[in-house]
Amino acid sequence: MRVLVTGGAGFIGSAVCRLLVSRYGISVVNLDKLTYAANPCSLDLIAADRRYVFERADVCDRSALDAIFTKYCPTAVIHLAAESHVDRSITGAAAFIDTNFVGTYQLLEAARHYYATLTPDRRKEFRFVHVSTDEVYGSLGAEGRFCEDTPYRPSSPYSASKAASDHLAHAWFKTYDLPVIVSNCSNNYGPYQFPEKLIPLIILNAIEGKPLPVYGQGTNVRDWLYVEDHAEGLITLLSNGRPGEKYNFGGDSERTNLEVVERICSTLDDVSPGPQPRRSLIKFVADRPGHDLRYAIDASKAHRELGWRPRQTFDDGIEKTVHWYLENNAWWGPSRQTVYKGERLGLAEASL
Numbered sequence: 551m552r553v554l555v556t557g558g559a560g561f562i563g564s565a566v567c568r569l570l571v572s573r574y575g576i577s578v579v580n581l582d583k584l585t586y587a588a589n590p591c592s593l594d595l596i597a598a599d600r601r602y603v604f605e606r607a608d609v610c611d612r613s614a615l616d617a618i619f620t621k622y623c624p625t626a627v628i629h630l631a632a633e634s635h636v637d638r639s640i641t642g643a644a645a646f647i648d649t650n651f652v653g654t655y656q657l658l659e660a661a662r663h664y665y666a667t668l669t670p671d672r673r674k675e676f677r678f679v680h681v682s683t684d685e686v687y688g689s690l691g692a693e694g695r696f697c698e699d700t701p702y703r704p705s706s707p708y709s710a711s712k713a714a715s716d717h718l719a720h721a722w723f724k725t726y727d728l729p730v731i732v733s734n735c736s737n738n739y740g741p742y743q744f745p746e747k748l749i750p751l752i753i754l755n756a757i758e759g760k761p762l763p764v765y766g767q768g769t770n771v772r773d774w775l776y777v778e779d780h781a782e783g784l785i786t787l788l789s790n791g792r793p794g795e796k797y798n799f800g801g802d803s804e805r806t807n808l809e810v811v812e813r814i815c816s817t818l819d820d821v822s823p824g825p826q827p828r829r830s831l832i833k834f835v836a837d838r839p840g841h842d843l844r845y846a847i848d849a850s851k852a853h854r855e856l857g858w859r860p861r862q863t864f865d866d867g868i869e870k871t872v873h874w875y876l877e878n879n880a881w882w883g884p885s886r887q888t889v890y891k892g893e894r895l896g897l898a899e900a901s902l
């Protein structure tokens with residue numbers, strides 16, 4: 551078995567690569583463009599393993615994709631490459647349309663032409679897992695959870711580009727019989743996440759004694775899933791997922807943003823006390839334009855059909871994550887100094 555992972559130098563993709571190689575002994579080809587969000591050091595644990603190969607390529611580059619399929623003959627694809635930060639999509643949607651929509655189209659086409667060359671036995675085995683987000687479903691009120699058949703109502707340029715790519719993926723199953731599986735997942739957190747996203751940004755600002763920005767009143771609710779639990783779910787799809795189906799993954803851990811930030815503060819105060827309680831650094835700032843109020847996931851189909859369940863509780867996961875950032879300055883320090891210093895992103899006026 552050899553899995554082509556796209557976006558494997560990113561947060562979730564690197565967790566998938568590490569797990570495939572070190573826990574399951576499965577060969578991996580990591581295809582990544584290495585954008586600002588990538589960090590090749592996330593693959594250090596497997597970089598020297600003979601089962602791991604890296605190919606720098608853009609998912610929009612069809613001839614590069616064809617060459618990689620021909621060279622490695624993968625038995626499956628897990629497609630994670632994407633522009634992934636909602637705030638950046640508000641001020642620069644073009645890259646999201648290019649990579650998330652056009653890139654997914656190019657990858658589906660490359661996979662379809664490759665699939666046509668396979669023997670019937672190898673076709674039976676082949677899977678294309680398209681990784682998406684719960685944000686495609688739009689916002690919930692105080693009640694209810696997203697199911698696989700919840701209608702799509704994306705709010706941001708990011709979620710609209712992901713929704714569009716989900717439709718392409720499903721169409722390639724319906725029209726061309728490519729064995730595509732779509733997964734929609736809630737917010738991930740854990741080690742190796744680029745520090746523009748809420749949890750690592752708050753951890754690093756709190757470590758450095760900087761203000762902790764909370765959008766609006768901090769009442770927006772997200773469901774949080776530990777990244778390794780998500781990676782396990784994606785790998786399970788290769789064996790237990792049914793082509794043409796969608797699966798939601800969630801952590802059963804709904805929290806308001808303010809609760810998340812306060813939890814990080816209290817964890818850090820316990821393990822690495824600062825001159826003042828970290829909560830005093832919380833600063834409420836202008837809300838994100840179009841900010842969805844609440845996301846919650848019904849993952850019962852994944853529990854039932856895949857035998858998958860998240861293992862990590864939110865409090866334990868946050869503790870592990872805080873420890874990891876405390877101990878891995880060498881991973882996040884350079885990009886925090888050069889690529890992204892923690893400034894506010896995603897104010898709509900800035901896009902004019």
Ligand SMILES: NC(=O)c1ccc[n+]([C@@H]2O[C@H](COP(=O)([O-])OP(=O)(O)OC[C@H]3O[C@@H](n4cnc5c(N)ncnc54)[C@H](O)[C@@H]3O)[C@@H](O)[C@H]2O)c1
Nearest residue numbers: 557559560561562583584585587588608609631632737738
């Ligand atoms: N992080 C989350 O909470 C979350 C939740 C649900 C779904 N997702 C989805 O999971 C996937 C991975 O998310 P992530 O948080 O790991 O993202 P990330 O931003 O950490 O990593 C994305 C990776 O894709 C690569 N990439 C970007 N454009 C590319 C291109 N044109 N060609 C090849 N590679 C390219 C980047 O270099 C990077 O390594 C995305 O599709 C995202 O929409 C993320």
